[in-house]
Amino acid sequence: MKIALLGYGRMGKTIEEIAEQRGHEVVLKVSDDIDNHELDGSKIDVAIDFSIPKAAFKNITTCFKHNIPVVSGTTGWLDNYEKARKICKEEDSAFIYASNFSLGVNVFFELNKKLAGMMQGLEDYKVDIEEIHHTQKLDAPSGTAITLAQQIIEENSKLKGWQLDDADEDEIPIYAKREENVPGTHTVTYDSPIDSIEIKHTAKSRQGFALGAVVAAEYLKGKQGIFTMKDVLSELFNN
């Protein structure tokens, strides 16, 4: 598979390593305005975007217009997600976005939904989310923490939204911490006066995110439409 990397930072470099191990070829690396690069849809099978929040929408939709399917993991640009989906459909292109591509986090997402469903009637428990990332991270809270919050809100009609730090009674507080060299740690806690329940995912490196993104690109090649990591993992595990 011929891959264009949109963003060649920590994730771009890890993705290149894993893509090559899996027999793919990186044919283009973009680290600046995508308009400065020639995009030939006949020479690129899939673009993988791990760039920066303010570039992601333009990167993604420019690829759609050149008939190049896109896997995107960039966080902090989702105000424009619906617009990107619309352009993908108009251009008959293909798209997978995930706030977190790691297999472990996708299992954690399922666990989070299940636990939120079990906790929704238990009003003594207050839920919060903590995320810890490296100090270079541009956005807060993390995309993964936002996904976790949205999943909990979908299961609990009493919760109306999320908030960084100081939240109202009907909101989930998200605490975003920044520490040197932490690839990504997420904890969901339900706390009551008598006990607490905690689920936690700790990434030990960026390998899991990168592997998930390459597997998603393998899934997307030759397809048309909008997909999720759930589609990718269902195919992978035949369920």
Ligand SMILES: NC(=O)C1=CN([C@@H]2O[C@H](COP(=O)(O)OP(=O)(O)OC[C@H]3O[C@@H](n4cnc5c(N)ncnc54)[C@H](O)[C@@H]3O)[C@@H](O)[C@H]2O)C=CC1
């Ligand atoms: N969904 C997931 O599984 C994961 C998502 N991420 C997200 O991926 C993004 C990138 O993360 P890192 O690689 O750690 O950041 P990074 O800062 O190491 O890399 C971003 C790169 O984008 C480049 N860039 C700047 N303007 C650009 C443009 N117009 N087009 C293309 N590239 C441009 C920068 O030069 C930089 O090298 C972040 O939004 C992060 O939150 C990170 C890890 C996992």
Ligand SMILES: O=C(O)C1=N[C@H](C(=O)O)C[C@H](O)C1
């Ligand atoms: O910026 C990062 O590094 C990460 N970003 C993603 C997020 O915002 O959730 C995923 C992962 O936690 C690493």
